Amino acid sequence: MKHILLATALALTLAGCATAQSKEARPATEKPVPDAPMFAPTAVESHGSVTVGGVAIPYRAVAGTLVIHPKGWDDTVPIERQRNKDAAEDVPNSEASMFYTAYFKEGASADSRPITFLFNGGPGSPTLWLHIGAYGPVRVETPDLAHGSAPYRTVANDQSLLDVSDLVFVDAPGTGFSRVAGKDKAKAWFGVDQDIHAFTIFVRDFLSKYGRWKSPKYLYGESYGTMRAAGMTLALQKQDIDLNGVILLSDILNWDLIPDDPQLNPGVDLPYVVSLPTYAATAWYHKRAGAGRDLAAWLAEAEAFATGDYTLALMKGNDLTDAERQSVAAKLHAFTGLPVDYLLRTNLRIEYGALQKELLADKGLTTGTLDTRFTGATLDPLSKTASNDPQGAAIGAAYTAAFNDYVRTALGYGEGTHYEGGLDVYESWDYKHRPPGADRALIALPNVLPDLAVAMKQNPKLKLLVTGGYFDVSTPYFAGRYELRHLPVPKELQANIAYKYYSSGHMVYVNPALLGQMHGDVADFIRQSDGVDE
Structure with missing residues (x-):
């Protein structure tokens, strides 16, 4: 949630200095x-x-x-x-x-x-x-x-x-x-x-x-x-x-519900569930997933997967079998367009800044935070997550x-x-x-x-x-x-x-x-x- 809106520091001017009580x-x-x-x-x-x-x-x-x-x-x-x-x-x-x-x-x-x-x-x-x-x-x-x-x-x-x-x-x-x-x-x-x-x-x-x-x-x-x-x-x-x-x-x-820093909050998986439909919408817009699909129908499918098989898989934690992990990663790939091997390395949990950084990494682009339809040049290609918001800059x-x-x-x-x-x-x-x-x-x-x-x-x-x-x-x-x-x-x-x-x-x-x-x-x-x- 580091990027909700813009922020910087302030100086101020004082007015009035009469003493009311010594x-x-x-x-x-x-x-x-x-x-x-x-x-x-x-x-x-x-x-x-x-x-x-x-x-x-x-x-x-x-x-x-x-x-x-x-x-x-x-x-x-x-x-x-x-x-x-x-x-x-x-x-x-x-x-x-x-x-x-x-x-x-x-x-x-x-x-x-x-x-x-x-x-x-x-x-x-x-x-x-x-x-x-x-x-x-x-x-x-x-x-x-x-x-x-x-x-x-x-x-x-x-x-x-x-x-x-x-x-x-x-x-x-x-x-x-x-x-x-x-x-x-x-x-x-x-x-x-x-x-x-x-x-x-x-x-x-x-x-x-x-x-x-x-x-x-x-x-x-x-x-x-x-x-x-x-x-x-x-x-x-x-x-x-x-x-x-x-x-x-x-x-x-x-x-x-904020999908930030999953490695720092293990066991709290709901943020990744409620964020997945937006990831699917983003992949759909940039033509990395959902080709030829109507957005409303595509989001309904993403919501059903997020609250169904995906939730159950995350709840299993380390008890998830290798076969189950591969199956969920493949489904995540289908909705997000992110590579299966990358999704396995993330333990099936996607930070929003990581999606921004990785979705169009092959083009050297980062998607927006406030609006993922926006794109801009990636500032640091070796970073784990996005370090800028192209819409805010625009x-x-x-x-x-x-x-x-x-x-x-x-x-x-x-x-x-x-x-x-x-x-x-x-x-x-x-x-x-x-x-x-x-x-x-x-x-x-x-x-x-x-x-x-x-x-x-x-x-x-x-x-x-x-x-x-x-x-x-x-x-x-x-x-x-x-x-x-x-x-x-x-x-x-x-x-x-x-x-x-x-x-x-x-x-x-x-x-x-x-x-x-x-x-x-x-x-x-x-x-x-x-x-x-x-």
């Missing part, structure tokens, strides 16, 4: 706290119009920030700004300023107009991808399955979700124009539960600031953002905020350039300020998660299915739309389907979950035609779950 006045036993707010809310307003489905939608845009504090902060004493004294040892000394761009349809009733909070993942990615690539009023054009070059072109986005919902694109703490400060900033914000808390408080405070408590409410998360969204369903309920729906794009809710500069221009010119925000395109926190992220019912954070890979299950049981009207691409090996589509099939909810609530998959990679919206399909599916989902006609 250090001498504090009791000797009290932990030091920030003396004054380090950030202040900002907002820049502009106006525009976008045409979707032949209908012009005038909107008001607000680019700004909200100030967020770590869990346990006591904001009932606004002058002193001090933390909850009973929890002081556990509350990090930090503050965050979270950047957002909100689009409100002009003239719409706030009571009945849906509002959707959208965010990308990483962890460590800002939300420029969903903003400038999918659902904002403008989008950047990139060539399909190829590397583009400047000048990058932006166009009016006729697939913006403004036809059915107001939109709020939110950057995670430390990314984009969001900033973090204080000596404990990493502890405060860079972890599973810390991140869920930050976005939950952001949504709560945004609803208050803009008077949207009565609106139908949605979350839209991509990649690691799906883990955030699933965790937020329950966290928001604890703030007395029920959601109408959650849209997951390229979901990863249970990190035990579109990253275009998205970054387009958003930096758009936010500074059309939205009028960010003059003289760096937009942090990614934060390098993947390896240092705090992956501990405290699921409902546990008295402490678990020492295990995070799994937010329990959070989502409790939220759906408490709010039986909560609907879920699960989407993804067949050619994504970072968050394989069948892993997402498997996750939700194991969501511990009663049968009647399972009917609240809908699935839509596309012939694309991780970022379905890169292809305009597929963006149109996905827009239609998401718009229908919002219309059918907003409760307005009930």
Whole structure:
């Protein structure tokens, strides 16, 4: 999972330094706290119009920030700004300023107009991808399955979700124009539960600031953002905020399903099972397997083999006979196009980075991570796994350039300020998660299915739309389907979950035609779950 989305490090600017309570006045036993707010809310307003489905939608845009504090902060004493004294040892000394761009349809009733909070993942990615690539009023054009070059072109986005919902694109703490400060900033914000808390408080405070408590409410998360969204369903309920729906794009809710470093985790074989259908789709696309087959039928066969003979073979471990091993390797070859002798050397277990590296090794090419249809020159022909993602390299500069221009010119925000395109926190992220019912954070890979299950049981009207691409090996589509099939909810609530998959990679919206399909599916989902006609 090393390649979910882009990430790099951040520097920040502090504002304000007035002292609210002198250090001498504090009791000797009290932990030091920030003396004054380090950030202040900002907002820049502009106006525009976008045409979707032949209908012009005038909107008001607000680019700004909200100030967020770590869990346990006591904001009932606004002058002193001090933390909850009973929890002081556990509350990090930090503050965050979270950047957002909100689009409100002009003239719409706030009571009945849906509002959707959208965010990308990483962890460590800002939300420029969903903003400038999918659902904002403008989008950047990139060539399909190829590397583009400047000048990058932006166009009016006729697939913006403004036809059915107001939109709020939110950057995670430390990314984009969001900033973090204080000596404990990493502890405060860079972890599973810390991140869920930050976005939950952001949504709560945004609803208050803009008077949207009565609106139908949605979350839209991509990649690691799906883990955030699933965790937020329950966290928001604890703030007395029920959601109408959650849209997951390229979901990863249970990190035990990541097909990474099999030699380091012997006995855990499920990741290779749920990834195999994507490997088969990739081999089919590059004409290394499944010649002449329809993709849907081919994937159905791959899923059946993965959950049948392949699962049984992996479960046998070293008890698998030589004949059985040869037979399974031959079947794996038929689905993946990888050589039988190579598959035997891998002990029938395929890392996603190995598939990228080996499938087209004879041509000196590596397939993409986020979209395996992309190809690029292999950086190190002697490496075990791929060390680059051709899709990320192909579109990253275009998205970054387009958003930096758009936010500074059309939205009028960010003059003289760096937009942090990614934060390098993947390896240092705090992956501990405290699921409902546990008295402490678990020492295990995070799994937010329990959070989502409790939220759906408490709010039986909560609907879920699960989407993804067949050619994504970072968050394989069948892993997402498997996750939700194991969501511990009663049968009647399972009917609240809908699935839509596309012939694309991780970022379905890169292809305009597929963006149109996905827009239609998401718009229908919002219309059918907003409760307005009930």
